[in-house]
Amino acid sequence: MGAFLTAFVICGLFGVEAWPLSGFRLFSHVRTVDRATFVAVTVDADGIEDPIPFKRLPAAYRGFGFVARALPSLSPADRLAACRVWADVAELELGRHVAEVRVYRLDITLLPRAGGRAVSQPVRTLAYGCTVDDPDASP
């Protein structure tokens, strides 16, 4: 038990994450007026985009935001694999005909606000995309 308490204190003091031991970094970083988030959209054969509502999908797919943030650090093969999974789940769970999946980064400014929402429109940047049939992906 001494080893457990020692590990508990060390993780807490130095912010080490060794789950279930934790550095307890919950909301520890300051939020600013600017924030970035990611959204994935399916594109059908006519080029019409439709966001994927991950919150309505099974829990297995709700880590989209974390995977999207990590896309630049993934290998091309891993990026493509993840993208294809999102295309597959959109077809299976949402009944969509998917020609392509695009992941956009949304840069949002939280102020000013009106009607309970931020007034300014998010700045959308294409972060990644993959087609369902074509083995190549972009960017």
Next chain:
Amino acid sequence: MRRREPAPIRWLFATGDPRRLAALRIGLCATLAVRLGRDIFVELADQPSELFRPLSFMRLLPAMPSRGVALTFQIVGIAAAVFATVGLRSRLTLPVAWACGVLLIGMATSLGKVVHNDVLLLLAMVPLLVAPTGDAWSLDALRREPPGSSVRYGWPVRTAALVVAGSYFFTGFAKVVFSGPAWFASDNLRFALYASSDAQSVPNAIGLFVAGRPWLAHAVAAGVLVLELAFLIVLWRPRWAWAFVLGAAVLHLGIWTTMHLDYSAWIATVAVVLLDWPRIVDRLGTGSRPVLA
């Protein structure tokens, strides 16, 4: 002359009421049973390996456990937690329930982010893994003479209390280390509430009420930080446990209301570990007084 041990050691290894330890067993195992009863684990088991983002020991696995494995651990874990709650072979059932909980909840923390919702519960249960939690208030103890106060019932309870108080302290400590005074002096909380509200389908009225009043947001943020950093006081002033339990409940209910983040297991753990349940039961007149050594 016999050397006197340091005060922290004497505090940790003071004698304790077996019913207090039993109360931890009952409350924490019941909480674990509820947490393991969610259907999220079977949903997670269907995750394609391409999306698997394991942390810690979960890196030993190539992918999420299969649906069959998850369901098995869930059934075994819930059954063990229930048996441990009622005090049936708790020396075995409590560790089994905990181990199942670690794996299943470890699945939830393999989506790419550390999930803290059940961390306090799992950590507070660690001292109970090797403790005689079934010596009172249990089916196993029904036909036995109630034991007297002993060190073997004291140190698990105090270790759990140390973990609970320490967890809140380290949460506040991390805020100080990574953000400093800006955590409460800047518009940090306002932006966190705005961002959370914007992610909800309907704007969150309570979150927007606080965020829209900078003085209130700063006050709430300062209050949160003070509560977390002060939590260790409860170890020296156990009679103040009610205040800290209430503070934690308000904090986590506030987080649920504004951000829809479920920290109910933290509220339950704090209440179970820090409150003197034998004293409460004695006052309610429904429990028998222990035979103290």
